[in-house]
Amino acid sequence: MSRPSEHYDVIVVGAGPAGCAAAAAVAQARPRLTVLVLDRADFPRDKPCGDGIAHEVDAELAGLGFDVPRVFAGTVPVAGLALRSPGGVRVHRRMRHPVHVVPRQVFDARLVHQVRERGIEVRRHPVRRVQVADGGVWLDAALHARVVIGADGAESVVRRSLAGSRPAAAPGRAPVALAIRGYAAEPAGLAALAGSQFITMTDRHWPAYAWSFPIGDGRANVGYGELLGPDPVSRADLLARMRALLPGLGEAEGLRAHRLPLSSGRPPIPDGPVLLAGDAQSMINPFTGEGIFYAVVSGALAGRAAARAVTEGGDAGSRYRQASRRRLGRHLAHTGALARLGGWTALTDAGLRAARDDQRAFDDLVRFGLADGLLTPRLLNRLRFSG
Structure with missing residues (x-):
């Protein structure tokens, strides 16, 4: 194989929250390492998501050196949360810590901007091929790194490229949810809950729920999701079910559907110089579908493991696996246990x-x-x- 046209210590594929956290963690842990972030899109770009960002994400970002007030500038904290269970049990309380509801078009672009401010290059480049060779990893036979972190989402190219060499998730344990989301005026039928996040569950197509998360300008991120079963589900089905659960919902814009491989089907983290973070590692809370907290935490863990492997030796995958077990092991065991009772x-x-x-x-x-x-x-x- 010819010499690489470009060489880096660490290349991160994907510039969403997981990728930005990974790049920031590398730069923070070992400032002299060379880091490149690749993404198939330019920023700002949209990403189907509920846009809710938990308070705990603030602390994780701050610990990575992000200027959190700038990340959330202009947003309105949301303190109320209203829930309705499949059987009709209702609860509406104030959360201990308010959350932010920030469109991903805004949130992700601000993270990318701060990563660039650290001198890390973020480049548009759709990765198509990943090969482990020559003491590292090749991307598209042109970019070479000692460690690659795949943070390129639920349909990860990095994960698919290495599918033949990675242990698969256990058969029958990789449920997938399908969701649709858009933006609309806060539903008229939820006036009593104005300014609060609202999640309503239904026993039809269970487990399934709809949501309305206010973004502070009279509009809300609205959506509906359900676990996929044997019967096909169309876009029209999703929209009809969302409207049935959100009374008074008007016309929605920016409607996009997306799949969520839930974390009970998470593949094990193997040894080697290729790490996966966020949705690429199926880091989704099977109880709620939340993924941004997991993305930032897993990205940070992967970045630190990569930095240590490059500078101190040892296997990046082993370091990442051990760090993930220490940081999230008990929590993931508990969410997995509850997911198995989710029916x-x-x-x-x-x-x-x-x-x-x-x-x-x-x-x-x-x-x-x-x-x-x-x-x-x-x-x-x-x-x-x-x-």
Whole structure:
């Protein structure tokens, strides 16, 4: 093989939250390393998402050196959260920490801008081929790195390119959700909940839910998602089900559908110089579909593992696997356990009943669904007595 036209210590594929976190982590841990970020799109660009960003993401970004006030400039914090269970249990409380609802077209572009401010190049380049060789990784036979971090989303090219050499997820344990989202005026039928995030679940097509998250200008990010089953689901089906669950919903713009491979089907992290982060590693909360917190945390862990492997030796994959287990192992075990019981609508009803009756149980439930919370004894006790 000919000499590489370009060589870097670390190349990150994908410039979303996971990729930006990975690049920032490398630069923070080892400032002298050469880092390149590639993405198939220019920024700003849209990304189908609920746009809700948990408070815990703020701390993770700040720890990576991002200027968090600039990231969220002009946004309105949302403190209220209203939930409706499949059985009709309702709860509306203030969260311990407000969240931000920021369109991904804005949020991602601001992260990319701050990565560039650190002197890291972010280049438009659609990666098509990944090959492990010559003591590192080749991308499209032209770019070479000692470690590559694939942060290129649920349909990751990096993951697919290496599918033959990576252990697959266990058969039957990789459920996929299909969701659609757009932007519309806050639904007229939810006037009593104005300024709060709203999630309503339904026992039809279960597990399934719709949402309306206000973005602070009279509009909301609205959407609907369900776990895919044996029957085909069309765009018209998704729209009809969303409208049925969000009373008074007007015309929505920017409607886009997307698939979410849920984290109970997460592939194991193998040894080697190719790491996956965020959606590429199926880092999705199977309880809520949340992914931005996971993206930032897993990107940071991958970036630090890559930096240490390049400068200190050792295997990047092994370092990343161990760090991920320490940071997220218990939480992922708890979400996986609950996901395996996810077909029980009665359990969801009991959870919301507990949250309705006890602010602390509500707080536990929010952290469990949006960040790295656990099934605490308090929440489990409330679930037992509520159920």
